[in-house]
Amino acid sequence: MLIVFYLAAIVAIISTLFAVTRSNAVHALLYLIVSFLAVAVVFFILGAHFVAALEVIVYAGAIIVLFVFVVMMLNVGAETEKSNDRWLSIKSWGGPAILAFILFAELAYVIFTKESIQTDESIVAPKQVGISLFTTYMLGIEIAAVMLMAGIIGAYHLAQIKKVNRHRFLGGEE
């Protein structure tokens, strides 16, 4: 199982790197999907079966489909790819890379100085996840629900089609 874990982790890291560096948006999204699937495998091995399933259903299956959908509608061609390539010059990624490196160093410091937590690899049943969601993390769930509701109302408002009356004489009476 340990080998599978490290294999999945390596696949996740490599595919995420490709997802960042590809200049073709759809190819980048494909690598992102692979990355999500690899992370799902990692979750599965750690015993969080329910989270693994949700990772595939929600992230790989729904959110990225929406991304691909939007990218397809934008009709990006060779020109966009060129401009994306320009963004990959040292000038533009140098600054963020330094900042990210500081964060990475901090993370590594924390991981190596603190006692690492050993996961006991016990399998978490879906029922346990449900119970903890509706007791311990009740408040978080409710807040997320309110946020989603706000999102839906906002989307409804933005997508609403205003009725236009094109009649020569009756127009402008609304």
Added chain:
Amino acid sequence: MSETLTYILIIVGVLVTLLTVAAGNIYIERRLLSLWQDRYGPNRVGPFGILQVVADIIKIFTKEDWIPRFADKVVFVLAPGIILVTILITFAIVPFSPDIVIADLNIGLLFFLGLSSLGAYSLVLGGWASNNKYSLLGAMRGAAQMLSYEVFMGLSLMGVVMMTGSFSMVDIVEKQKEVWFVIPQFVGFVIFVIAGLAESHRIPFDIPESESELVAGFHSEYSGMKFGMFFVGEYLGITLISAIVTTIFFGGWLGPDFLPPLAWFTIKVFGFIAFIILLRASLPRPRYDQLIGFGWKILLPLSLINILVTGAIILSN
């Protein structure tokens, strides 16, 4: 015989059976369709025309497999594989009989939902990589349709999950010893069949394909065996939906003792395949906006009410 060897035998057996059934479905569909349309159908090659499928397969293998110059080659080649792979993997959780099940996961049902949502990529990427207006339109319709119907597909099954108290397919079948879930969960069953048809984009929900307006939709540019894979994927999809409906709502392998469990399962699955073909023979294709509107305005509230009522009844007992 060691346990590992048994599993390998089961896996190979399931794989070979499924591919045969998928090819056989083409023959069954053509014969049944012609029966209902009052004509003969394929009846020349072999007894009752049963070798017609073999002839078709030989033909499709020898056709020129052309990749358009303007296509995105890697994605173009990748797309038809995705649908076959996702559907074949999903069969791992289907319990064919008490002994023949590849993986009895405790998240079985979620595994099915996750992989069926990954199947959408096949169609979306195929349409996008073809770099053709009609293909892209088909792919976009397909993405919207599958994304919407996934939601009700998941919600319609939650009633069954609540009554069983588990996502495991074997548990769900065992729970139906007294009464099949189609009776207490009839609303869920109807919604699931509709959503399942939409997920496998069959007539009447073949809007990504709609050959009367979009040439052949998302697979307009595909030829040879790549088209063949989309085609076989569709028939595998029908088999999968039939198998899942049988398992979840019609008691899976359960049945009177005079036939073995596997036989009951097979009979039920083929009954559903015939039903889906009958739907194709009898229903027209709705308009795109009608389909999406029907889903969000009728199926979504219905499935939510179904969950609410099921929950209330379970709590009151």
